[in-house]
Amino acid sequence: MNGYSFELITGPMGCGKTEELLRRIRRCVIAKKKIKVFSPVVDTRTHGDYIESRNGLWADAIKVEHSIQILQKVKPDDEVVAIDELQFFDNNIVKVISTLMNEGKKVIGTGLELDFKSEPFGSMPELMCIATTVDKLHAVCMKCGCEHATRTQRLIDGKPADKSSPLIMIGGDETYEARCVKCYELPDKNAGKNKPHCNLKILNFARR
Numbered sequence: 001m002n003g004y005s006f007e008l009i010t011g012p013m014g015c016g017k018t019e020e021l022l023r024r025i026r027r028c029v030i031a032k033k034k035i036k037v038f039s040p041v042v043d044t045r046t047h048g049d050y051i052e053s054r055n056g057l058w059a060d061a062i063k064v065e066h067s068i069q070i071l072q073k074v075k076p077d078d079e080v081v082a083i084d085e086l087q088f089f090d091n092n093i094v095k096v097i098s099t100l101m102n103e104g105k106k107v108i109g110t111g112l113e114l115d116f117k118s119e120p121f122g123s124m125p126e127l128m129c130i131a132t133t134v135d136k137l138h139a140v141c142m143k144c145g146c147e148h149a150t151r152t153q154r155l156i157d158g159k160p161a162d163k164s165s166p167l168i169m170i171g172g173d174e175t176y177e178a179r180c181v182k183c184y185e186l187p188d189k190n191a192g193k194n195k196p197h198c199n200l201k202i203l204n205f206a207r208r
């Protein structure tokens with residue numbers, strides 16, 4: 001429950017990041033800590049001023065468009081700052097969290113470490129470096145059922161989305177599911193026949 005810390009919870013979609021954040025928020029509330037919860041406006045999954053886990057838990061949250069607004073809204077007597085969906089914030093989020101840590105706050109955050117292309121998402125690499133603890137949660141693979149899913153598969157009309165698909169789709173017909181490295185797919189319609197498929201699939205790197 002000490003300050004001067006940044007606990008980062010990461011993993012693919014559906015691994016329970018927000019559920020874990022809400023569990024930690026609840027413990028801070030029980031300990032009577034002054035806490036503020038933030039989430040980016042880009043997250044269209046929820047429409048009101050709250051964050052919600054897939055298993056139906058929720059907490060009031062302040063929606064912000066720019067990371068700098070978090071510093072404006074955190075007051076000196078706030079002890080804990082919780083931030084959901086860190087991957088959607090602008091690059092200033094790294095400085096914002098560093099500032100909060102230096103002010104003695106306890107920061108708890110969640111974020112997708114990899115986007116649908118299996119590439120580092122937003123400022124997550126830097127955030128993982130400055131975090132005092134990192135918890136990588138795994139999900140159940142929706143294809144083979146193993147419990148080690150670390151990738152987020154985007155599906156459009158039920159088929160794996162192409163590499164040229166935009167990073168953030170708002171209001172689209174796409175769905176997402178957690179998959180393990182073995183089951184994750186990233187078609188590339190622009191790839192030449194002789195060019196090796198290049199993404200973070202470790203097995204492919206090993207074979208080149």
Ligand SMILES: [Zn+2]
Pocket residue numbers: 141142143144145146179180181182183184
């Ligand atoms: Zn699998």
